[in-house]
Amino acid sequence: MSIMDRKIVMSGIRPTGYLHLGNYFGAMRNYVKMQNEYECYYMVADLHSLTTHPDTKELRANVHRVLAENIACGLDPEKAAFFCQSHIPEISELYLYLNMLAYKGELEKTTTFKDKVRQHPENVNAGLLTYPVLMSADILIHRASFVPVGKDQEQHLEMARNFAQRFNFRYGNVFPEPQAFNFGETLLKVPSLDGSGKMSKSENQMATLYLADDDDMIRKKVMKTKTDNGPTEHNSIKPDYIENIFLLMNLVSNADVINKFEIDFNQCSIRYGDMKKQLAEDMVRFIAPIRQKATDIMNDEKYLQNVMEQGAEKGRKSAVATLQLVKESMGLKYY
Numbered sequence: 001m002s003i004m005d006r007k008i009v010m011s012g013i014r015p016t017g018y019l020h021l022g023n024y025f026g027a028m029r030n031y032v033k034m035q036n037e038y039e040c041y042y043m044v045a046d047l048h049s050l051t052t053h054p055d056t057k058e059l060r061a062n063v064h065r066v067l068a069e070n071i072a073c074g075l076d077p078e079k080a081a082f083f084c085q086s087h088i089p090e091i092s093e094l095y096l097y098l099n100m101l102a103y104k105g106e107l108e109k110t111t112t113f114k115d116k117v118r119q120h121p122e123n124v125n126a127g128l129l130t131y132p133v134l135m136s137a138d139i140l141i142h143r144a145s146f147v148p149v150g151k152d153q154e155q156h157l158e159m160a161r162n163f164a165q166r167f168n169f170r171y172g173n174v175f176p177e178p179q180a181f182n183f184g185e186t187l188l189k190v191p192s193l194d195g196s197g198k199m200s201k202s203e204n205q206m207a208t209l210y211l212a213d214d215d216d217m218i219r220k221k222v223m224k225t226k227t228d229n230g231p232t233e234h235n236s237i238k239p240d241y242i243e244n245i246f247l248l249m250n251l252v253s254n255a256d257v258i259n260k261f262e263i264d265f266n267q268c269s270i271r272y273g274d275m276k277k278q279l280a281e282d283m284v285r286f287i288a289p290i291r292q293k294a295t296d297i298m299n300d301e302k303y304l305q306n307v308m309e310q311g312a313e314k315g316r317k318s319a320v321a322t323l324q325l326v327k328e329s330m331g332l333k334y335y
């Protein structure tokens, strides 16, 4: 495959708090795997965070954290373009054009919009309503084909395809239709430790494992997860909170260990205390090196500035080229 037909990949993370295992397994793990094979654009979605977090006191630190934690997880800014959304003004211009192709009705029906309206009825702003349009601009500005994301972003990707199609139909073929991506598998949703939803940057923090949690905090959170007295019949169906513990183990433990607990469960000899201890230690082993690396990177502000500058330069090159095509196709060229 020549460089010319390398497929383009784009994804983003909002800087609204500490990154967690859901972000890692839903998205960041794929960023790292894809950077060797594809032309990749990864972004800190700082503009998106303003739709729900108008107070910007923590923004700078959060942007630095998202950069550092991704790099600590293996994202290589030399291989991928890694930048901040607000450093690429072309995204905002494309967002404006796409807004003319997005309808109020479909935006109001978006699940994430409805959730946010319920959570924050006092701040239902136009940016929140058009969130999927801005996200589509992020993706389409690089004419990306693949978007590594978790399950919660599936509907946004469907909308991005609709906007791309509408644009292409009206003004000419500029955009590929982007697909949500997770290496040969369905999209992931990493559940919260209490099984009541998904791990999240800003909600239910005691049920979320953060990449910045220290060893004792990880142990404390894992040991608190809900279990029961164990199954009483061989080969029974697992209750969902037990299924969750197995699912989390599948992410970080080795196959022999998981297999042993599966057999114990099926034979009604499982000891959930031991299982949780094992899971806690495997989580510590997984998270500790990332946390340590991220702390070092975060303390090196000069390096982070370099990453952002270099990323913006690469990102803008691709964005400027797309925007020129967009404007020509739309007839926004008068001399």
Ligand code: TYM
Binding pocket: 010, 011, 012, 013, 014, 015, 021, 022, 023, 024, 025, 026, 027, 045, 048, 134, 135, 138, 139, 147, 148, 149, 150, 151, 152, 153, 188, 189, 190, 191, 198, 199, 200
């Ligand atoms: P955000 O910042 O909420 O999450 C970043 C990525 O992590 C994934 N994720 C999860 N995956 C599995 N299980 C979980 N519990 C879990 N929690 C989060 C998300 O699916 C996402 O991939 N709108 C996006 C940010 C964005 C974007 C983009 C993404 C802005 N522009 C362009 C892709 C392309 C968001 O809020 O992600």
